[in-house]
Amino acid sequence: MARYTGPKSKISRKYGEPILGPSKALKNKNYPPGQHGKNKRKKSSEYAVQLAEKQKAKYLYGVLERQFRKTFHIASRKSGVTGANLLKLLEARLDNTVYRLGIAPTRRAARQLVSHKHIQVNGEVVNVPSYSLRPGDVISVRERSKSLEAITKSLSGRLNKFAWLEWNSADMEGKFINFPEREEIPENIKEQLIVELYSK
Numbered sequence: 755m756a757r758y759t760g761p762k763s764k765i766s767r768k769y770g771e772p773i774l775g776p777s778k779a780l781k782n783k784n785y786p787p788g789q790h791g792k793n794k795r796k797k798s799s800e801y802a803v804q805l806a807e808k809q810k811a812k813y814l815y816g817v818l819e820r821q822f823r824k825t826f827h828i829a830s831r832k833s834g835v836t837g838a839n840l841l842k843l844l845e846a847r848l849d850n851t852v853y854r855l856g857i858a859p860t861r862r863a864a865r866q867l868v869s870h871k872h873i874q875v876n877g878e879v880v881n882v883p884s885y886s887l888r889p890g891d892v893i894s895v896r897e898r899s900k901s902l903e904a905i906t907k908s909l910s911g912r913l914n915k916f917a918w919l920e921w922n923s924a925d926m927e928g929k930f931i932n933f934p935e936r937e938e939i940p941e942n943i944k945e946q947l948i949v950e951l952y953s954k
Contacts, residue, residue: 773813804951811943815844816861821884826952837945838936845918845934848875849883851893855921855928856912857905872899887930894927 798806812822829839844850849865852873858864865883867873873880874894875887887893895905909923917938920929936945 773810801951801954804947807944807947808951811844811941811945811948814861814941814943815847815850816865817844817884823952826948830952835936837949840948841936841939841941841943841945842933843886845939846887846930847883848873848880848885848887848893851887851919851928851930854914854916854919855893856909856914857895857926857928859908859911863904863908867899867905872896872902872905889930889932891930892927893930894925900926 808822811817812819817825825843826836826840829843830836832839845854849861849868852858852864852867853861857873858867868883868885869881871879871881872895874896875885876892877894879896899905905926909926912921915921916934918931918934920931922928
């Protein structure tokens with residue numbers, strides 16, 4: 755897989771946010787990585803700002819360039835605001851929803867659970883992390899996987915609740931009610947910059 759497997763703290767320091775999870779490095783070294791990190795020029799070009807926002811979104815949702823571009827084109831063909839549509843489609847990915855439901859502690863862990871066939875959609879095993887959910891779809895943990903320590907541990911610490919998702923802890927299943935509105939998505943992404951970048 756051509757996914758980023760390097761230090762998570764490096765990405766967090768690059769964008770000044772805990773992109774791939776909590777990072778102590780952000781407190782200890784609150785400047786970009788690399789030998790010129792401390793002396794990096796403050797002013798960035800318009801293109802650099804737009805590109806950084808797109809890269810941030812890609813790292814956050816764990817999507818490669820080709821897939822991200824394809825998702826953007828689908829979003830641009832839908833009615834409504836393109837940037838908001840893009841985030842809605844990214845949120846509707848199966849790996850992201852597994853993470854949002856609390857079945858996995860991170861999106862990376864959620865992707866692994868899906869790939870290893872621990873997750874079902876409407877009673878059928880789906881092992882494609884990018885699978886796009888539709889309103890009404892039921893996401894559940896496979897019967898033989900319900901006792902997995904990684905899943906039970908993650909669910910025991912489940913805190914966040916999202917308006918577009920329902921969770922039934924007794925059956926270990928959740929429901930994708932509808933696509934979230936932009937204001938409901940907590941990610942710090944300036945989607946308009948991504949739209950401007952792809953519009954060039």
